[in-house]
Amino acid sequence: MAKSQLKPMPYLGRPEGPSEGVPRVWKWVILSGIAHLVVVTVVLIAPIFGPKNAPPPPVYTVDLMGGEKLGGGVGTSLKPMPAPKPEPLAPEEKSAPPVQETKAKEPPKPTPQEIKEAKAKAAADARAEMIEKVKAKKEAEEKRRKEADEKRLADEKAVAERRARLEDLNKKRKEAALADLRAKLEERQRQQALEEKMQQQKLLEQQRAAEQQRAQQQATSTVAGNTPGAAGPGVGGTGGGIQKSPEFIRYRNEMERRIQDSFTWPGLRNDLTVLVRYSIQDNGEITSIRITKSSGDRSFDDAVIRAIKKASPLPALPDNLKNELREWEYGFNAAKLRG
Amino acid sequence: MKLLSKKIVLTGLLTFAFVAFIRGHFYAQVNTGTIDLTGGRRVPIAIAPLKNLASGDDARGVGEGIADAIANDMRLSGWFRVLDRSAYIEGPQSGITADAINFKNWTTINAESLVKGGFSVQGEDLVVELRLFDVYQGKLLVGKRYTGKVRDFRRIAHRFSDEIINQFTGTPGPFNTRIAYVSNGGGGLKEVYFSHLDGTDKFQVTTNKSINLSPAWSPDGRMLLYTSYGQGRRSLYLYDLTTGRHTLIGEQNGSSIGGRWSPDGQRVAVAFERGGNTDVYILDRSGRTIRRLTEDRGIDVSPSWSPDGNRLAFVSNRSGNPQIYLLDIATGNARRLTFSGSYNTSPDWSPKGDKIAYTGRVSGRFQIFTIPAQGGEPQQLTSGSGDNEDPSWAPDSRFIAFSSNRGGGRYHLYMMRDTGENQQRLTASGGDDTNPSWSPRLE
Numbered sequence: 001m002a003k004s005q006l007k008p009m010p011y012l013g014r015p016e017g018p019s020e021g022v023p024r025v026w027k028w029v030i031l032s033g034i035a036h037l038v039v040v041t042v043v044l045i046a047p048i049f050g051p052k053n054a055p056p057p058p059v060y061t062v063d064l065m066g067g068e069k070l071g072g073g074v075g076t077s078l079k080p081m082p083a084p085k086p087e088p089l090a091p092e093e094k095s096a097p098p099v100q101e102t103k104a105k106e107p108p109k110p111t112p113q114e115i116k117e118a119k120a121k122a123a124a125d126a127r128a129e130m131i132e133k134v135k136a137k138k139e140a141e142e143k144r145r146k147e148a149d150e151k152r153l154a155d156e157k158a159v160a161e162r163r164a165r166l167e168d169l170n171k172k173r174k175e176a177a178l179a180d181l182r183a184k185l186e187e188r189q190r191q192q193a194l195e196e197k198m199q200q201q202k203l204l205e206q207q208r209a210a211e212q213q214r215a216q217q218q219a220t221s222t223v224a225g226n227t228p229g230a231a232g233p234g235v236g237g238t239g240g241g242i243q244k245s246p247e248f249i250r251y252r253n254e255m256e257r258r259i260q261d262s263f264t265w266p267g268l269r270n271d272l273t274v275l276v277r278y279s280i281q282d283n284g285e286i287t288s289i290r291i292t293k294s295s296g297d298r299s300f301d302d303a304v305i306r307a308i309k310k311a312s313p314l315p316a317l318p319d320n321l322k323n324e325l326r327e328w329e330y331g332f333n334a335a336k337l338r339g
Numbered sequence: 340m341k342l343l344s345k346k347i348v349l350t351g352l353l354t355f356a357f358v359a360f361i362r363g364h365f366y367a368q369v370n371t372g373t374i375d376l377t378g379g380r381r382v383p384i385a386i387a388p389l390k391n392l393a394s395g396d397d398a399r400g401v402g403e404g405i406a407d408a409i410a411n412d413m414r415l416s417g418w419f420r421v422l423d424r425s426a427y428i429e430g431p432q433s434g435i436t437a438d439a440i441n442f443k444n445w446t447t448i449n450a451e452s453l454v455k456g457g458f459s460v461q462g463e464d465l466v467v468e469l470r471l472f473d474v475y476q477g478k479l480l481v482g483k484r485y486t487g488k489v490r491d492f493r494r495i496a497h498r499f500s501d502e503i504i505n506q507f508t509g510t511p512g513p514f515n516t517r518i519a520y521v522s523n524g525g526g527g528l529k530e531v532y533f534s535h536l537d538g539t540d541k542f543q544v545t546t547n548k549s550i551n552l553s554p555a556w557s558p559d560g561r562m563l564l565y566t567s568y569g570q571g572r573r574s575l576y577l578y579d580l581t582t583g584r585h586t587l588i589g590e591q592n593g594s595s596i597g598g599r600w601s602p603d604g605q606r607v608a609v610a611f612e613r614g615g616n617t618d619v620y621i622l623d624r625s626g627r628t629i630r631r632l633t634e635d636r637g638i639d640v641s642p643s644w645s646p647d648g649n650r651l652a653f654v655s656n657r658s659g660n661p662q663i664y665l666l667d668i669a670t671g672n673a674r675r676l677t678f679s680g681s682y683n684t685s686p687d688w689s690p691k692g693d694k695i696a697y698t699g700r701v702s703g704r705f706q707i708f709t710i711p712a713q714g715g716e717p718q719q720l721t722s723g724s725g726d727n728e729d730p731s732w733a734p735d736s737r738f739i740a741f742s743s744n745r746g747g748g749r750y751h752l753y754m755m756r757d758t759g760e761n762q763q764r765l766t767a768s769g770g771d772d773t774n775p776s777w778s779p780r781l782e
Contacts, residue, residue, distance in 0.1 A: 256374050263376040264383065264451060266418030266507045277369075299507050302473055302480070304376065306451055309475040327369040335375035 247318055251325055255280075255314055262310035265303035265334075272300045272334040278308060279327055286312035292329065304332045381420040382507060385450035385474075386410045388424070388431040389467070393459035401458050401492050402431060405467065408496035409454060409503070411537050412514040415754060416504060417761030422450055435470060437479050445474045452480075454503065458492075465489045469499045471506060480506050493539050494781070501780075513733035517778040518740055519544070519554035519563055520752055524770025531565050531578075533778070536740075536754065538766050544578055545569075545585075553597045556778040557604055563776075564598040564607065575609055575626070588626030597641050598622075601648050608632075608642035608651055619653050619666070632666060633673065639664075643688045643695075645712070652676070652686040652695050652712075663697055665712070676714060685729050688712065691736035694757070696720075698728045707741050709757065720759030727753075731777045740765070740775040 244252075275293035278286050289308050294301050317325050386409050389402040397403075406424075413419035428444040435455040445453050456469035470482040481502055485495045497514040504512030519533040525543060529550045534541035545551040550568040557563070563578040575595040577586045589595045593613035600607055606629065607622045618633040619642045633639040637657035644651060651666045655673070660681045666673040677683040682700035689696065694709045701719070705726040710717040721727035725745030732739055739757055744750045750771040755762040766772045 252370070252372070256372075259374060260376060264380045265376070265378045266380070266382060266416075266504075267378040268508065270378070273373075297509060299509060302476065302478075303382075306473060306475040307376065310451070324368070325370070329369050329371050331371075331373040333373060333375045335377050 244324075245321070248321055248324055251315070251318065251321065255311070255328075258311040258314060259307050259332075263303060263307035265300060267297070267300055267303070267334060269297065269300070270334050272297050274301050274304050274332050275329065276304060276308065276332060277327075277329045280314060280317060280325055282317050282322060284312070284314040284316045286314065295332075295334070297334075300334055379418075381418060382451050383422055383449050384413055384419045384452040384454065384503075385422045385427060385445055385448065386413070386424075386454040387427060387429065387456075389469075390432055390435050390455075390457040391459070392457040392466075392468075393461065395460060397458075397460070399460070399489055399492075401460060401465065401467075401489065405456065405458070405469075405492055405496040405499075406454070408493045408537065408539070409500050412497060412500035412512065413503070415514075415536065415761075415763050415765075416500075416512060417756060417763075418504065418507060419452075422448060435468070437470075437472065437477060440472065440477075442472070442474050442477045450474050452503075454499075456499075460489055463488050463490075465492055465495070467492070467495050469495075469502075471499075471503050493535060493537075497535060510735055510737070511780070513735045513738050513777070513780075515781050516734060517556075517560070517781065518731075518752065518765070519556060519776045519778065520742070520766070520772050521552055521554065521774040522766075522768055522770050522772045524768035524772070531563070533563070534766075536765055553774055554776045555597075555599050556776055557600050558602055558779055559604060560778045560781050562600075564600065566596050566598070573612075575607075589622055590620075590626075590628060599642055599644060601644050602646055603648055608644060610640040610642065610653075619651065621668070632668065632671060641685055643686045645688050646690050646692040652688050654684050654686065663695065663710070676710060676712075677717065679717060683708075687730050687732055689732045689736045689757070690734055694736075696730035696732060696739055696757075698730065707739065707755075707759075709739075718759075720755065720757075721762070726750075729774050731775045732757075733777050734780050738777075740777050742771075742773040742775060744771075 272295040273293075274291060274295035276289060277292050278289040280286055286308055289305060291301055291305070295304075386406045388406045391397050391402055410421045410424075413421050426448045428447060429441065434440050435457050440453070440455065442453075451474055453472040453474050454469065455472065456467060458465060458467045465485075465487055467485045467487075468482070469485070471480045472478065473480055483499060483502060485498065487495055494515065497516075500514040501512040504510070504514075514536055516536065517533045518536055519531060521529050522532055523529050525532075528548060529552065530546065530548075531544040531551045531554045532541055533544060533554070544554070544563060545565065545567065547567065547569045552566045553564075555564045561580050563580070565576050565578065566573050567576050573594040573596050574587055574591070575589040575598045577588050578584070579586070588607075589598070589609060590611060590613075593611050596610050596612075598607045598609040601621075605624060607624070607626075609620055609622060610617050611620045616636065617638045617640055618631055618635075619639050620631050621629045623629055632642075632651065633653070633655070635655070635657050637655050639653055639655045639657075642651045642653045649668055651668060653664055653666060653673075654661050655664050656662075657664075658675065661684050662675055663677040663683050663686045664673045665676050676695065677697070677699070680699045680701065684698050686695050686697045689709075689712075693712055695712050696707060696709045698705050699708045699717070699719075700706075704724070705728045706719055707721045707727045707730045708717040708719050720739070721741070721743070723745055725743050725747075727741055727743045727745070728750075730739045730741045733754075737757055738754050740752060740754045742750045743753050749769075750773050751767060752765040752772045752775050753762055754765055
């Protein structure tokens with residue numbers, strides 16, 4: 001079975017004869033060369049040909065939007081978030097009426113066949129009737145033709161005008177759309193910058209609060225402060241340095257929030273950490289929950305497992321992130337809120 | 340040049356994105372991170388009435404009585420949210436072991452922990468099995484079998500309550516204990532009583548229709564010291580729970596008040612008034628004076644032992660108003676502990692040794708405070724319009740009992756966490772319940 005699969009493809013087969021094999025291989029090499037060239041050129045040049053000031057391709061935009069911890073305290077239900085994707089350029093093309101359509105509306109022109117027939121008829125008549133009659137008829141015909149020509153000209157003029165108008169409109173619309181897009185992009189960038197700034201500030205504040213608390217705790221051994229129970233921004237793991245998409249972060253935040261909400265433990269210690277590995281199935285169910293490193297306090301370990309089981313099922317995994325969101329290994333810290 | 344570098348960057352990014360896409364597509368990577376989880380949150384617990392394992396009727400209400408007692412303890416602890424029994428899907432005669440329990444019936448009502456058990460009564464003898472389950476893991480956390488007398492079924496319940504708390508906090512709870520106190524609710528002037536924390540199995544210690552004060556447990560929980568006006572002057576008595584005998588101890592040519600046992604049970608510290616001067620003395624078990632500890636001209640009262648038995652906290656007005664002082668027994672040196680407030684009394688040293696609870700006056704009202712034993716900022720645990728007095732530590736140092744007339748009218752006993760949280764009323768007699776003393780853990 002395996003052997004038959006390994007058989008070389010016929011068209012690239014061993015040259016059976018110099019007269020046949022060589023040209024065939026060359027043909028393919030050339031074709032493949034052309035194909036490669038086309039692909040490379042497209043890849044290299046395509047971005048340059050885009051309209052100036054056009055938004056960068058979607059991939060980058062989406063990635064750049066991903067500030068960690070976006071939507072920190074998202075609400076209860078993780079609805080399929082409207083991922084901030086760039087406005088597609090497609091609508092412009094659709095909204096502009098195609099030029100061909102206007103052509104189709106032109107009045108029907110007499111076909112050469114018709115003209116020929118008319119001429120033949122006129123000749124026959126001349127032979128049978130008087131020349132004047134023919135003349136008159138010819139004149140009449142000419143008049144008619146002239147009129148038709150005029151009409152056609154007028155029509156064409158109207159069509160041209162309409163086309164010009166349409167093109168103008170089209171151009172205006174395109175410009176408006178572009179301006180709109182540009183404005184949206186700028187707005188988004190502004191928001192992103194703001195969010196990042198706020199995030200940084202929050203982090204700083206948290207740090208400051210934590211330090212202050214630590215200092216306080218050291219100063220007076222009475223512990224009665226409130227530790228901010230919020231999750232620290234969990235550092236994305238082995239993503240190879242790729243920033244996580246907002247959708248990823250939203251899902252992760254929702255997961256963290258649900259586990260935090262489900263956690264009940266009367267314990268008083270805050271020096272415990274348990275490491276737990278688990279998987280999330282497509283339907284959001286959390287499975288294969290196992291402790292990879294115990295905290296040493298069984299009641300805390302139990303409480304964490306309980307919280308994870310209680311948080312299940314999470315929202316179904318988004319289609320495009322199934323693999324990214326599948327496997328987790330989280331450290332759970334006991335944080336003291338009350339004495 | 341600029342265009343070229345742009346091209347290169349773009350190509351690089353595209354390749355990178357492509358590689359990332361391929362990676363993401365074929366290898367599900369493991370995401371890592373950390374979550375802070377806040378402790379001290381109430382665990383939803385269901386406590387099912389016990390299954391009758393014998394054939395007879397449960398005429399004494401043991402099955403529900405044990406469940407009720409555990410439920411009340413869980414509520415008093417503040418660590419559990421007891422789920423209402425009317426919501427339970429499984430009846431009391433359903434299975435009581437892990438393989439016989441349908442845990443879905445319990446997750447449905449949002450229980451995370453479940454107590455199930457069975458009992459059998461034979462004459463006066465009682466056998467009880469109790470089990471605590473983790474509902475989400477379908478796992479037995481602890482199971483115990485108790486044998487005893489039917490009349491002690493509540494003690495069995497309290498013992499298992501402490502076991503549950505041990506499972507969740509690493510330290511047994513404070514419920515298999517007793518609380519001694521003074522009440523005028525029984526018709527006499529002020530008599531000494533003791534009961535379980537929940538007020539059940541109440542026992543009257545003194546019946547002399549006089550004024551009896553300051554009960555204090557021996558370290559083994561078998562004896563009580565109290566001060567009585569029974570003989571016309573204040574005298575120190577010892578009550579033995581096993582024999583039921585009251586013994587007058589201590590010097591007779593003066594007035595004693597507020598005796599406390601040393602942690603090793605060999606000595607008693609007491610305030611003794613002679614010739615208009617009240618000082619702290621140490622007596623041996625038979626009541627002979629071993630040593631006079633204070634000799635100043637002020638009033639020195641209310642001694643309380645440190646858990647190592649080397650120091651005493653006491654109240655002295657030597658500075659002009661009552662303040663808490665700590666005295667080193669070996670050297671006899673005393674240093675002042677409280678500096679804020681002008682009226683601080685009734686110290687009780689925590690069994691853990693780190694804190695001292697006391698009553699302090701704030702804007703005309705008495706409130707409960709704790710202060711680090713090594714000195715520092717006091718923490719006010721109670722507030723409000725009523726008076727809160729006479730703190731007494733639980734043996735686990737996590738709870739404090741006290742008396743309060745909050746809400747107007749009578750004094751009742753309360754308990755709270757040593758943080759001041761979860762203040763819960765314990766007694767509801769018709770009189771004033773004061774002077775609580777929390778016993779050590781019982782067997």
